[in-house]
Amino acid sequence: MEELRIPVSVIVERRPASTQWVDHVWVPVAVLPAPTVAKPWTVLHRHNGLTAYIAGQAEVELHPSDTLGYKANLDSGRPMLWVVLRPGLDEPGMELHRVLADPTEAEAMVTVGGEEVIEPVPMPGPVREAMEAFVAQHHRDRGFYKRTRDRADPEALAARPRAGGGGHGRG
Template identity: 50%
Template sequence: MVVERIPVGVVVERRPARSRWQDHVWRVTAALPGTAEAAPWTVLDEAGGVTRYWAGTAELVLHSGDTEVYKHNVEGAEPRLYVVLRRGASPTGWVLLLATVDPSEAQAHAEAGDDLLEALPLPAALHGRVAAFVAAHHVERRVWRRRRDRADPEALGRRRPDILAGERR
C-alpha cells in the first residue's frame, strides 16, 4: 500500500458567542499547504474580540487503498478538507488532531462527541496533490454482489416429526 503524507497548516479563530450559555466559539477558518516556523497556538491576529491562532501543522495522510473516497471528494462539486480539533492540554484547551479528505473518517469524528469538526473548501494546491495521487493509484473495482441461492418454499415450512415431538416436551 502506498502512503503519501502532506503537511497542512491550520488557522483557528476564537470569537465571542452570541449566546448566554457560552462565552466564545471556536472555528477552523483556513488550511494552508505546508508548515510554518511558528509554534502551535501562536496568536496571529487580535481585533474586535476575535483572536486568530496558528493551530499547528496536521498531516494529511493519503492511502492508496482509499482512493475511491478521495476520488468522489475531489471530483465533487465542492471538494472539502476536513479538520478535527479535540479537547486537550494546550493553552487554548484544543489540540489539532487531524486533517483529512475522507468524508467517512470525518463522519467518525463527528460522532465521537466532543471533537470540533470543520469542513473547509479544499485549497487548490492540495486539490492538485490529492487529484494526482488518485490518478496515480486509483484502481476501479467492480462491485461484486453475492447471488442468493433460490429458496425452496416447500423446505421452509416442513419439519421432521421427531423434532416436533421433542419441542413439545
C-alpha cells in the first residue's frame, strides 16, 4: 500500500506564561504547505517577550489504513493538523517531532501524556486538497459487523478428576 508524504514547515511561538510556575509556554501557531529552507528554530520576530520561530520542516504522513480518521478530520468542517513538539537538548529547548493529520492518533498521544506539546493548527488548503485526493483514492467504507458470540459451555468450568488416581499430592 502506498503512503503519501506531504512536506510542511511549522511556525511556533514561545510566549510568556501567565503562571508563577513556568516562565514561558510553547504554542504551535501554523503549518505552511511547503518545506522551508531556513534552519530549524530560526527566529522570525521578537515582540513583548514573544518569540516566533520557524521550528523546521516535517512530513505529514498519510497511510491508506488510516483514511477513516482523515475522513473524519475533513468532514469536521474545520480540518486540523496536530503539531507535536518534544523537549530537546539544543537551543531553544524544544524540537519539532511530528505533524499529524489523524485526530485519533493525536488524541492517543495526548492521552499518553508526558512533556510533549501537542496542539492543533488549521490545515492549509494545499494539504487539505492532497488529503482529500488521498482519501478519495484509498478510503473504503467498512460495514458494521456484529460479532456472534460462541455459546457458553456449562461444563467448561466443572470440577474434573485428577489424572493418576485421585491423590492430593503431586506425582
